[in-house]
Amino acid sequence: MEVILLERVDKLGAIGDVVKVKDGFARNYLLPNKKALRSNAANRKVFEANRARIEADNAARRTDAEKEAGTFNDVSVTLIRQASNTGQLYGSVAVRDLVEALVADGHKVTKAQVVLDKPIKAIGVYEVRVALHPEVSVTVKVNVARSPEEADMQAQGVDVMAQMFEEGRDTTGFVEDYDPNAEPGATAEVREEAPAADEGETAEG
Secondary structure: OEEEEOOOEOOOEOOOOEEEOOHHHHHHHHOOOOOEEEOOHHHHHHHHHHHHHHHHHHHHHHHHHHHHHHHHOOOEEEEEOOEOOOOEEEEEEOHHHHHHHHHHOOOOOOHHHEEOOOOEEEOEEEEEEEEEEOOEEEEEEEEEEOOHHHHHHHHOOOOHHHHHHHHHHHHHHHHHHOOOOOOHHHHHHHHHHHHHHHHHHHHHO
16 A cells, blocks of 8 residues: 655655555554555645645654653663563563653653563563654663662673573582582591590500
8 A cells, every 4th residue: 555654654754755555554553643644646635735734743743852852861760570580570561561660750651652672571671762753762771670679780780690690500510519428427527536536545655
């Protein structure tokens, strides 16, 4: 299907561009979200008649988005979640969770603006893009941890899972290097018997 874009769309084009897209993408996303019109003679006339207003509205929204973007400098959100010893979350962090955290932090964000390619399913620090406007995006750091202390470590650049792996390997190494034939008890008995022998020798002398 050919459509006329009413705003800039990633990987497609800018306002007024006529592009060919898959029917499903047009029907399920572009058209219902008023990001495009079906490309036909009647709609092209409507678009051209309203082009100046459409571009002015877009410029006004872009200006508002740029102001809002200024409030996102070095923004990060911390989400405390339960996870296994391997760092896999019991569940996942979805767009809704990020929106709630950002709104609670005083930012104006909608679910449609958060670009999360796939749900977050493990602890760690992630960078998530927030499209405040088709031409204005910001990046938010999302710190997913099992405790505030762990979140602080991750914020400082510590790879918690790598550290846990190293600690586990050290512990395993200790167990593997342990000699089952070495019996500390026997050594202790020998030490206890030695003074007794010395006393006996002294008594005989």
